[in-house]
Amino acid sequence: MPGGVDTAQSELTIPAAASRAGAGTVLVRRLLFPVIAIAALVLLWDVVIRIFSVPPYVVPTPASVGQALVKERARLLDNSIPTILESLGGFALGNLVAIAAAIAFVHNRTLERVLYPVAVAVRTLPIVAIAPIFVLMLGNGYAPKIAIAALITFFPTLVNMVEGLESADPQAMELMHVLSASRTEAFRYVRWPSSLPYLFSAMRIASTSSVLGALVAEWIGTNKGLGYLIVLTTYDFRTALLYAAMVMTSAIALAFFFLVSILEWVLVRWER
Amino acid sequence: MDIVVRDVSMVFPASAGPVRALGNLSLDVQSGELVALIGPSGCGKSTLLRLIADVVQPTSGTVEVRGGPPARARVARELGFVFQHPGLLLWRDALANVSLPLEVGGWGRRHQAPHQPAELLELVGLKGFERAFPRQLSGGMQQRVAIARALVTGPPILLMDEPFGALDEITRDHMNQELLRIWAATRTTIVFVTHSIAEAVYLASRVFVFSPRPGRVIEEVAIDLPSPRVPAVKDTPEFVRHTAALRRALAQAA
Numbered sequence A: 001m002p003g004g005v006d007t008a009q010s011e012l013t014i015p016a017a018a019s020r021a022g023a024g025t026v027l028v029r030r031l032l033f034p035v036i037a038i039a040a041l042v043l044l045w046d047v048v049i050r051i052f053s054v055p056p057y058v059v060p061t062p063a064s065v066g067q068a069l070v071k072e073r074a075r076l077l078d079n080s081i082p083t084i085l086e087s088l089g090g091f092a093l094g095n096l097v098a099i100a101a102a103i104a105f106v107h108n109r110t111l112e113r114v115l116y117p118v119a120v121a122v123r124t125l126p127i128v129a130i131a132p133i134f135v136l137m138l139g140n141g142y143a144p145k146i147a148i149a150a151l152i153t154f155f156p157t158l159v160n161m162v163e164g165l166e167s168a169d170p171q172a173m174e175l176m177h178v179l180s181a182s183r184t185e186a187f188r189y190v191r192w193p194s195s196l197p198y199l200f201s202a203m204r205i206a207s208t209s210s211v212l213g214a215l216v217a218e219w220i221g222t223n224k225g226l227g228y229l230i231v232l233t234t235y236d237f238r239t240a241l242l243y244a245a246m247v248m249t250s251a252i253a254l255a256f257f258f259l260v261s262i263l264e265w266v267l268v269r270w271e272r
Numbered sequence B: 001m002d003i004v005v006r007d008v009s010m011v012f013p014a015s016a017g018p019v020r021a022l023g024n025l026s027l028d029v030q031s032g033e034l035v036a037l038i039g040p041s042g043c044g045k046s047t048l049l050r051l052i053a054d055v056v057q058p059t060s061g062t063v064e065v066r067g068g069p070p071a072r073a074r075v076a077r078e079l080g081f082v083f084q085h086p087g088l089l090l091w092r093d094a095l096a097n098v099s100l101p102l103e104v105g106g107w108g109r110r111h112q113a114p115h116q117p118a119e120l121l122e123l124v125g126l127k128g129f130e131r132a133f134p135r136q137l138s139g140g141m142q143q144r145v146a147i148a149r150a151l152v153t154g155p156p157i158l159l160m161d162e163p164f165g166a167l168d169e170i171t172r173d174h175m176n177q178e179l180l181r182i183w184a185a186t187r188t189t190i191v192f193v194t195h196s197i198a199e200a201v202y203l204a205s206r207v208f209v210f211s212p213r214p215g216r217v218i219e220e221v222a223i224d225l226p227s228p229r230v231p232a233v234k235d236t237p238e239f240v241r242h243t244a245a246l247r248r249a250l251a252q253a254a
Helices: A002-011 A016-052 A062-071 A073-107 A109-124 A127-138 A142-166 A170-178 A183-217 A226-235 A239-267 B045-052 B070-075 B094-098 B100-110 B117-123 B139-151 B169-186 B197-203 B231-235 B237-253
Strands: B003-012 B019-029 B034-038 B060-065 B079-082 B157-161 B189-194 B206-210 B217-222
Touching: A016 A062, A062 A073, A062 A239, A073 A109, A073 A142, A073 A183, A073 A226, A073 A239, A109 A142, A127 A142, A127 A183, A142 A183, A170 A183, A170 B079, A183 A226, A183 A239, A183 B100, A226 A239, B003 B045, B019 B045, B019 B217, B034 B045, B034 B197, B045 B060, B045 B157, B045 B189, B060 B070, B070 B079, B079 B139, B094 B100, B094 B117, B094 B139, B100 B139, B117 B139, B139 B169, B169 B197, B189 B197, B197 B231, B197 B237, B206 B237, B217 B237, B231 B237
Parallel strands: B034 B189, B034 B206, B079 B157, B157 B189
Antiparallel strands: B003 B019, B003 B060, B206 B217
C-alpha cells in the first residue's frame, strides 16, 4: 500500500496557478469563519454567566479558564503528552488493522461473511464498559488506552474502506483484466487509489474519536493524561482547570483533524 | 483472418434460471477490417467482444484471435478495448492514463512501444491536454483519451463497445470522423458495437446484424460505400439504401 500512496502522490500535479488562486479564499472561509463562531460562543458564555450569576464551581468564566490555561500550562502539557501518544498510537493501530481487514475482505468473500458481523457486534459494545476490561487485561500502562483508541477508530475505517475498495470503476477493473494485470497490480493501480477518498472520510472521523477513546481510557487506572485530569478536577470542583483540560483535549482533536485534512488535500487532489 | 468465431454459445447463470446470451454464433473478421455489430439491446454483442478479449469464456464453441486462443492474444497485448464509459483513472492526468498499459506488467520496459503516449494524444486531437485530469475533460474528450490508451501498445485489433453511445449527436459525428482517421493511420482491425444504424453504415465495411437473445448473426451486410468516407456520403441514396436494409433486417430480427 505505501506503493499506492507514492503512485498517487507522484502522479498528482494540478496546474499550480489554479490551486493557488483559490487557496487564499479557501483559507479565509475555512479558518476565519470558525474562529468568529467560536469567539461568539465564548462571548455568549460570559454574558450568560453574568446575567444568571452562575457560581464559578458550577461554570467558570471564560477569563478564569484562560487564567488556568496560562497558570497551569506545565501541568496541562505534562498531561497532554500521554493523551497525544495514546491517541496517535490508537489511531495508527486502529486504521492499519481496519485497512488490512478491508483488503482481506475484498479479496476473500468468505472471510468477509464470517468476520464482518463480528466487527459489527464488537462495535455495539459500549466503549465505557470495555475500557475497564482492557485495563484489567492490559494493565495500567499505555497499552489499554491505545487499544481502546484503536477500537473506536477501527469500525468507521473498516466500513468505509470496504466500500472504498469496492467503489473501483468496474470498467477500469475490466481494463486491468484485458491488460493481463495481476491482482496486486489491479489493487495498486485501481482499487487502492479509488478507496483513498473513502479512507480519508473515515480518518477524519477517527482523528477526533481516537482522542475520545484515549480520554475515556484514562478515566480508570491511571494517574496521568488529560482524562485523568478531567476526572480529578471534577471531583475537586476545580472547574476552571477542568474546563482548561477540556480546551486542551479539544485542541488536540482539532489538530489531528487538521493534519488529516491537510494530508487529504495533498494526496486526494482529484476529488477537489 | 484476425478473428474467427465458430458456433459459440454462451450461457450465464442467473437467479431466474440460466440466460442464453449467445446461440451458435459464427463470424469472421479480416485483418485491417472495420466491422460493426448491431442488434437489439441485450442480444450479446458486448458479450461477444468480451469473449474475443478473453474477459469471459464461451460455454461451447471456439474463438480464435490471430490464429490462437484469445488468452494468448490478451497476454501478448494484441487487443485494445474501448468501453462504453471511458473508465479513466481519475487520479491520473490524460498522459498518465494513456501510458497505463505500458506500466502494467512492465510492458513498456520489455517492449518498444510503437507510439509515444503524447503522440497518441495528438492523434486523438488532444494535444495540449496532457496534464488535464479526467474530471476537467468533457465526455467526448475522455473517450478520446480511452481510445489513445487502447492504442498505446499498438494492438492489431481494437474492440469498441458502444464507445460513443453516451455522447451527443454532434460530438458523436465528430468522433466517427476521428475514428476513421485513426483507423486509416493505424490500420488496426476494429470491431465496433453500436446501437446506431447510421453509425454502423458510416463506419463499417461490413455490418453483422444480431438476433435478440440468444444472439446470433442473422444477416451480414457489406457496405460498398466509397472510402475514405466523408460526411456528405450520408446524404447519398446508397447510404439511405444501406440504412433501410439494416432497419428491415433489425425489424425482422425483433
